[in-house]
Amino acid sequence: MAIVIPHRPKYRGRLHYIYYLRGDTLCLRTRPTSVADPRTPAQIAQRLKMRLASHFLSGFKPFVEQGFAPAVKENFRRVGAYHCALSHLMRNALVAVDGGMVIDTSRVCLAEGRDNPMLSPKARLEGEGLRITWQGGLPRGCREVLVGLWNRDKGKAKCYNFYVQEIDGSILIKLPEDWKGNSLDIWLAPMGSGERGRYSSVHLQLEADVPGKQNGKQPKPFPGLSGRIQDLKLARKGKSNRCKPLNPRRVRAVDVYSGVRRL
Numbered sequence: 001m002a003i004v005i006p007h008r009p010k011y012r013g014r015l016h017y018i019y020y021l022r023g024d025t026l027c028l029r030t031r032p033t034s035v036a037d038p039r040t041p042a043q044i045a046q047r048l049k050m051r052l053a054s055h056f057l058s059g060f061k062p063f064v065e066q067g068f069a070p071a072v073k074e075n076f077r078r079v080g081a082y083h084c085a086l087s088h089l090m091r092n093a094l095v096a097v098d099g100g101m102v103i104d105t106s107r108v109c110l111a112e113g114r115d116n117p118m119l120s121p122k123a124r125l126e127g128e129g130l131r132i133t134w135q136g137g138l139p140r141g142c143r144e145v146l147v148g149l150w151n152r153d154k155g156k157a158k159c160y161n162f163y164v165q166e167i168d169g170s171i172l173i174k175l176p177e178d179w180k181g182n183s184l185d186i187w188l189a190p191m192g193s194g195e196r197g198r199y200s201s202v203h204l205q206l207e208a209d210v211p212g213k214q215n216g217k218q219p220k221p222f223p224g225l226s227g228r229i230q231d232l233k234l235a236r237k238g239k240s241n242r243c244k245p246l247n248p249r250r251v252r253a254v255d256v257y258s259g260v261r262r263l
Contacts, residue, residue: 017031018030019111021075039232040251045096048227048228048232049090051227053094053103055224056089056103056108056157056224057086057089060148060159060187062080062147062159062161063125065080065081066111067146067198067201068084068088068112068196069081069113069130069195070073071084076079085109089109092109093105093107099229100227101226101227102226102227105185105203105205106203109146109187109201110146110187110201111191111199113196114198114199114200115200116190116200116201116202117199118135118138118145118202119135119137121134121186122134123204123206124206125206128180129172129176130175130186130206131171131173132170132186134148134170134188141197143192143198144161144164145161145188145189147160147173147187148186148201150181151182151183152183153182153208154186155223180196181208183203183206186203187203188201188204
């Protein structure tokens, strides 16, 4: 018999014992000393989702860290803004296709909050830059506008911040030389102060003028937006995870009976 020591960790450690709730009962079990990796079809599909979503969202990290609010789960685990955005992307923007998955950029959300008042946004090339316009004014208390660009042809992302003083009814962005003539996905989100200062992002596209282009129902595969399950099946397995046993006479378990932990 072991002594259970209750504690309230800020983050869950990788201990020898795993604790979890089943109803109102706190359960403990030992972590397996050797973990096999069967790589079932469902597991491979989940890994492909994570690979696509994390690779795509890594270029928009400055955007989503402001656009999403951190959260605290029921098990007191703190989740940052980036991981909240990653979870939202995996649930809503991934589309299964034959042999793999693609990201539907029209479903991607880089900011979550109140309704965005920037209606009917449009984009056009203007000289060496990109001009973005919209209908309606910016919300009251807005201090800046976040802009995210995704180059479909190169599979690269860029983020911009424009303060209200720099905006005169539209936004002009100077594009890199090698981005001219490429297809772009664009996201806009105004930002204010406090929790109520977050607004959901709006999405628009700037298509490249390519003769003979066809528009299908499924999103067209582009670099960074598509992945094949076959690529993960051919990947080599990693080493088995081995955990060093700890003192079985003392077991630390999260305190789930004393109310919500103050942050």
